Structure formats: C-alpha cells, structure tokens
Amino acid sequence: MPRLTASRLTKSFDGATAVDAVSFSIPDGAFLALLGPSGCGKTTLLRMIAGLEVPDAGTLAFDGTIVAGPGVLLPPEARRLGMVFQSYALWPNMSVRGNIEFGLKVQKLSAEARRRRIAEVLEVVGLTGLEARRPHELSGGQRQRVALARSLAMRPGLILLDEPLANLDAHLRETMLAEFRRIHSASGATFVFVTHDQEEAMAVATHVAVMSRGRLEQVGTPEELYRRPASEMVARFIGRGRTLAVEVLASGEGRCRINLAGTVLAFEGSAPVGPGWLCLHASDLAARGEGGHLRGRVLNQIFQHGAFMTQLVPIGIDVETISLALPERVAPGALVEIALRGGWVIARDAAPSAGLAARYLHA
Numbered sequence: 001m002p003r004l005t006a007s008r009l010t011k012s013f014d015g016a017t018a019v020d021a022v023s024f025s026i027p028d029g030a031f032l033a034l035l036g037p038s039g040c041g042k043t044t045l046l047r048m049i050a051g052l053e054v055p056d057a058g059t060l061a062f063d064g065t066i067v068a069g070p071g072v073l074l075p076p077e078a079r080r081l082g083m084v085f086q087s088y089a090l091w092p093n094m095s096v097r098g099n100i101e102f103g104l105k106v107q108k109l110s111a112e113a114r115r116r117r118i119a120e121v122l123e124v125v126g127l128t129g130l131e132a133r134r135p136h137e138l139s140g141g142q143r144q145r146v147a148l149a150r151s152l153a154m155r156p157g158l159i160l161l162d163e164p165l166a167n168l169d170a171h172l173r174e175t176m177l178a179e180f181r182r183i184h185s186a187s188g189a190t191f192v193f194v195t196h197d198q199e200e201a202m203a204v205a206t207h208v209a210v211m212s213r214g215r216l217e218q219v220g221t222p223e224e225l226y227r228r229p230a231s232e233m234v235a236r237f238i239g240r241g242r243t244l245a246v247e248v249l250a251s252g253e254g255r256c257r258i259n260l261a262g263t264v265l266a267f268e269g270s271a272p273v274g275p276g277w278l279c280l281h282a283s284d285l286a287a288r289g290e291g292g293h294l295r296g297r298v299l300n301q302i303f304q305h306g307a308f309m310t311q312l313v314p315i316g317i318d319v320e321t322i323s324l325a326l327p328e329r330v331a332p333g334a335l336v337e338i339a340l341r342g343g344w345v346i347a348r349d350a351a352p353s354a355g356l357a358a359r360y361l362h363a
C-alpha cells in the first residue's frame with residue numbers, strides 16, 4: 001500500500017491557485033523531492049501534507065486512510081509525521097538529549113525507553129557522544145542532524161523536510177546530502193523534501209515530483225526525469241535540457257521516426273505522429289569531423305570538468321543555443337558538425353503526465 005497518496009489536491013489563496021489538482025502516490029520508504037521554481041506551490045503542497053494548510057478540494061491519504069478530504073481533516077498531531085524546518089527550531093537552552101527527549105516525555109515513554117530511543121536515533125544520525133551539548137555548541141550540520149533525530153525519535157511514518165539544507169554552506173550541503181540518504185535508509189521512514197535545487201533533488205531522492213505553476217508536471221525516479229521527460233518543461237528544466245521542434249513521421253515499439261530540419265532520424269519515444277519535441281542533453285551531442293546531423297556556430301566556451309563546454313547556435317533550427325563538450329578550444333564563430341547520439345521524443349502538446357503519477361499509485 002502506498003505511504004502517501006494525493007488525489008486532485010487543490011489550494012488557492014485570494015483567488016490565485018497555488019496547487020492545482022495535484023495527484024501522485026509514493027511507496028512506503030520512498031524519499032520524495034518536491035522540486036520546481038520559486039512560487040510553483042511546493043511549500044503549499046508540503047503544508048497540506050503536514051496539516052498546516054487546509055485543501056480547497058481533493059483528498060490526501062496516508063497508508064490508505066484519508067487525512068484530508070471532503071468532511072475529513074486530521075490535525076497535524078494526529079498524522080504521525082515529523083517536520084524538519086530550515087531553521088531547525090531547536091530549543092537553545094536544552095541539550096541535544098533534552099531536545100530529543102521532550103517529545104518522548106509528552107508521549108509518556110518510561111525513562112528507560114527514552115534512554116534507548118535517544119541512543120538509537122543519535123546512532124542513526126551519527127551524533128553519539130554529543131548528548132550533553134547545547135545547540136550553540138554544534139555546527140550547522142550537527143544542528144540539522146539533531147532536528148532530524150528529534151523527528152525520528154517519535155518514529156513517524158513520514159518525515160517532511162522544508163528546504164532543510166538552505167542554511168548550510170555549499171561544502172556542508174554536499175556532506176549532508178550523503179548523510180540524508182544514509183539516514184533515510186537507516187530509519188526506514190518515508191521522507192518528503194522540498195527544494196528548488198535540482199542537483200540536491202536528483203542526488204538524494206528516490207522519486208522527484210517536478211512542479212510548475214501549481215501543476216505537477218511529472219513524478220519519477222531521477223533517471224526517468226532525465227532520460228524520459230514527460231513534458232517540455234521537465235525536458236528543459238532537468239539537467240539543462242534542450243528541446244528541438246520536430247515532426248514525428250512514424251511511431252511504434254518505443255521508437256519514433258522524426259524529421260529534424262529536413263533530416264530523417266529515429267530516437268526513443270512514444271509520441272504520436274504529428275508535431276513533437278526532441279529532448280536532448282549535452283551528453284547526447286558529439287562533434288564530428290563532417291557529415292553531422294546538425295551544424296552549429298560556436299558562441300563561447302568554458303573549461304569545465306576537463307572539457308570545453310561549448311555553446312553553439314544551431315543553423316536552420318529554431319532553438320536559442322545548445323551545449324556540448326569539445327576536447328579542444330575552438331574560435332568563436334567556427335562551424336561545428338554535430339552528431340546526435342541519443343534523445344527522447346515527446347508530443348509537442350505533452351500535458352503534465354497523469355500516466356506516470358498513476359503508475360506510482362500501483363507501485
């Protein structure tokens with residue numbers, strides 16, 4: 001049974017729709033990242049899951065039990081969930097132990113049970129030995145772990161994290177990403193995590209929900225979003241993708257024959273015959289001595305990850321620029337022949353993918 005299911009969840013503020021008929025489902029033990037540009041509705045969706053915001057329409061179910069829907073509204077404390085905010089919200093005058101123990105006392109656990117539970121979660125988050133410290137005696141990453149330990153100690157089925165790494169410097173963020181992944185596996189809980197940082201989402205999550213203007217564009221694994229985007233927005237948003245306008249000539253068995261500016265090519269995809277997008281990343285393109293599928297004029301280059309990442313303006317195609325890695329420096333204005341080694345074809349009017357969301361419903 002899925003841990004969390006949203007069905008046509010909707011919320012407006014003053015007539016403006018913040019979350020628009022969002023449906024998705026995630027299996028127990030998943031790590032879901034809610035990803036999208038600022039203002040797309042991620043936090044509002046998270047707050048509805050938490051019970052801090054009341055949906056206008058739609059239903060939300062935990063383990064098959066409706067927690068919000070027509071005539072039903074469970075308060076946050078009745079939802080068996082933990083929340084970790086970017087501010088950590090630790091009590092400054094309490095030790096690490098005190099911060100974790102507080103909720104356990106409210107739950108009326110015996111002293112022995114509290115001691116065991118605290119030792120267990122400190123071990124999971126890697127803070128054993130720091131029980132007596134106060135928050136101001138800890139680093140940002142350690143405080144973040146205490147906040148997580150405090151949530152985990154309550155043994156919630158679901159942990160909600162609102163931009164938990166936003167206040168950490170770049171180096172610490174990277175360390176904490178790996179830690180989050182480890183803590184998630186060790187705890188067995190389902191995590192839902194809000195971020196506008198795509199690298200963060202793709203690195204840490206088992207599932208990513210891409211949102212845009214209140215709508216859910218696609219839910220999938222990081223690889224699915226990268227290799228098989230369901231909409232133009234996802235294709236362009238994930239991994240700095242590019243979309244080229246093509247005509248789909250034939251389609252079947254997971255492949256499409258397309259016309260790209262007069263050249264007939266075949267790529268993976270299941271778009272119907274008609275207008276389509278060829279979705280590409282820099283890694284799908286390679287420079288070729290002659291006889292490429294496309295030609296492009298070099299705009300600029302930067303040296304990155306051991307190669308010259310080159311921006312080109314393709315000739316005869318209506319797309320601003322495309323990027324590919326070249327092994328050497330090339331003068332601006334030079335013409336480069338480009339071979340297409342891979343790509344994914346979608347319909348030009350591909351709508352946010354209800355299909356993928358439905359698939360997870362049965363995962």
Ligand SMILES: Nc1ncnc2c1ncn2[C@@H]1O[C@H](COP(=O)(O)OP(=O)(O)OP(=O)(O)O)[C@@H](O)[C@H]1O
Nearest residue numbers: 013014018036037038039040041042043044045196
């Ligand atoms: N309490 C509120 N009252 C009025 N409008 C709100 C309220 N909360 C959110 N909104 C609006 O709803 C939309 C979605 O906001 P939300 O905070 O969910 O976006 P977000 O994707 O989390 O953005 P960010 O990444 O910037 O935090 C925005 O247009 C926002 O201005």
